[in-house]
Amino acid sequence: MENFGSWSVLTTNFLIILYMxxxxxxxxxxxxxxxxxxxFQIRNLVxxxxxxxxxxxxxxxxxxxxxxxxxxxxxxxxxxxxxLPGWHNYTFLVAREIIGFxxxxxxxxxxxxxxxxxxxxxxxxxxxxxxxxxxxxxxxxVPYATMVAWDFEMTQMPGWHSASYxxxxxxxxxxxxxxxxxxxxxxxxxxxxxxxxxxxxVFNYMAQFMFAFTILWTYLFFTQFLIMWYGRFPEETIRxxxxxxxxxxxxxxxxxxxxxxxxxxxxLKFIVPFTTFLFTANRHNPVxxxxxxxxILIGTxxxxxxxxxxxxxxxxxHFPMTxxxxxxxxxxxxxxxxxxxxxxxxxxxxxxx
Numbered sequence: 001m002e003n004f005g006s007w008s009v010l011t012t013n014f015l016i017i018l019y020m021x022x023x024x025x026x027x028x029x030x031x032x033x034x035x036x037x038x039x040f041q042i043r044n045l046v047x048x049x050x051x052x053x054x055x056x057x058x059x060x061x062x063x064x065x066x067x068x069x070x071x072x073x074x075x076x077x078x079x080x081x082x083x084l085p086g087w088h089n090y091t092f093l094v095a096r097e098i099i100g101f102x103x104x105x106x107x108x109x110x111x112x113x114x115x116x117x118x119x120x121x122x123x124x125x126x127x128x129x130x131x132x133x134x135x136x137x138x139x140x141x142v143p144y145a146t147m148v149a150w151d152f153e154m155t156q157m158p159g160w161h162s163a164s165y166x167x168x169x170x171x172x173x174x175x176x177x178x179x180x181x182x183x184x185x186x187x188x189x190x191x192x193x194x195x196x197x198x199x200x201x202v203f204n205y206m207a208q209f210m211f212a213f214t215i216l217w218t219y220l221f222f223t224q225f226l227i228m229w230y231g232r233f234p235e236e237t238i239r240x241x242x243x244x245x246x247x248x249x250x251x252x253x254x255x256x257x258x259x260x261x262x263x264x265x266x267x268l269k270f271i272v273p274f275t276t277f278l279f280t281a282n283r284h285n286p287v288x289x290x291x292x293x294x295x296i297l298i299g300t301x302x303x304x305x306x307x308x309x310x311x312x313x314x315x316x317x318h319f320p321m322t323x324x325x326x327x328x329x330x331x332x333x334x335x336x337x338x339x340x341x342x343x344x345x346x347x348x349x350x351x352x353x
Contacts (some may be wrong), residue, residue, distance in 0.1 A: 003168060003221075005325055006318075006319070007066065007069040007327045008305055008308045008320075009305065009329060010059065010062070010329055011063055011152055011304075012190055012301060012305045012320075013333050014056060014152075015148070015299065016271075016297075016304065017052055017059065017337060018060075018148070019055045019140065019174070019176060019177050020049060020171075020177060020180050020337070021049045021056065021108075022049055022141065022191060023173055023176070023177025023180075024049050024135055025047070025049065025111065026141045027103050027174075028042070028043045028047070028173065028176065029134045029137035029142075030137075030138070032130075032131075033134055036205075037268065038167065038202055041199060041202050042202060043116075044185050044343070045188070045190045045196065046181070046346075047112045047115065048341065048350060049344070049346070050108065050109065050112055050340065050343040050344075051340045051344035052337065052340060052341070052342065053336065054334075055107070057119040059333075060098070064093075064094050064097060066097070069091070072311065073156065073157075073158045074090060085248070087150070087314055088155065091237075093151055096151075096247055097151060099306050100147055101144075107137070107140050108137070108303070109142075109303065110133055110135060111134060113135050114130040114133055115130060118130045125341065136197045141170065141338060142166075145166065145169060145170030146170065148169070149168075150166065152308065153165070153304070153311075154166075154167060155312040156307075156308055158240075160236060160239055160311075162224045162236075162238075165224065167220055168174050168217070168221060168223075170216050171213060171216055171217050171220055172220075172269075172300060173300065173304075174213060174301035175213040175217050175296055176296060178209050178210045178213060178293070179193045179212075179293035179297040179300070180293075180297050182210070182289060182290060182293035183290055183294055183297065184341075185198055185206070186203065186286055186289075186290040186293075188345075191351075193351040193352045194349075194351055195349065197231050203284075203286045203289050204284050204289075207277055207283040207284075208283060209276070211273065211277035211283070214269065214274050216345040217269060218269075218274075225237070228240070228295060234281070243259070243261070243262040243306055243307075243310055244259065246260050252301045254342075256338060257304050258310045262306060264302055265299040265300070265306065266299075267299070268298060268299025269296055269300065271297060273292050273295070273297050276288060
């Protein structure tokens with residue numbers, strides 16, 4: 001338990017890397033279903049991000065292997081406490097996370113395979129199969145992301161639940177995926193190494209997507225809070241008070257210290273993007289767009305850490321990046337992600353050497 005704060009950094013990195021691939025490929029599928037013409041500008045670049053799935057899988061195995069360092073409720077279960085529901089059966093958790101990952105990644109790999117086939121073989125049979133697989137993507141993304149949300153975030157505080165937490169989680173991470181993709185496209189475009197130059201209008205579309213999901217994320221965040229507040233569920237609002245105000249309202253309870261983190265991610269994920277993208281000119285300025293997109297990605301990382309690490313007693317967590325473990329793990333994973341994406345882009349022939 002003393003290491004839960006540091007292991008929360010690893011869990012946060014796992015979720016961010018997972019959704020870098022999961023969210024961007026889901027976007028590609030959504031654009032195909034909507035028959036968006038600009039999907040052809042980005043879909044091969046997005047396909048190269050599937051290289052991050054093996055990285056995420058290794059992190060998943062590490063997190064599952066480390067038991068109560070990852071899931072703080074497991075220590076209570078081992079002590080014989082019975083307040084945990086059947087969902088907290090650890091064997092069941094490990095099985096569903098591994099099987100769910102393999103099934104979803106298998107479907108996404110099939111989607112990418114037929115996407116590539118559709119470019120070289122425009123037969124009706126290939127097009128029909130590609131369409132049918134594409135239609136399955138949202139039906140895989142939503143339940144899988146909900147399961148991940150419950151296992152790695154919502155149930156970290158035993159007994160705490162929110163009916164809309166799954167939707168809040170996968171919308172937030174899709175928001176981050178858009179930010180990451182926008183930054184990646186900008187870096188590749190400005191590097192001059194893309195074999196096929198990227199039109200500037202793509203960044204305007206990305207800005208519109210980020211603007212829409214900024215509003216949706218904010219709505220889902222406060223939906224949870226308002227239901228608990230007006231429904232008079234004080235035991236469920238404690239987790240929000242710890243994050244938002246620095247501690248719960250009850251004077252006899254220990255005071256949390258995540259208020260600065262909460263206000264940071266709320267600023268980066270709502271205040272900055274909303275006030276910036278509200279003006280049309282900013283949605284046509286790639287530099288402004290990428291600045292906001294970077295903030296969304298950083299804000300989501302802080303958000304994930306706040307929900308995970310802030311679920312335990314205040315004395316057991318710490319601010320992120322204040323220990324050697326936090327810094328080393330994050331830097332190493334950032335380097336792995338960088339070289340994996342570069343290798344994948346080169347292998348696909350999308351960039352010049």
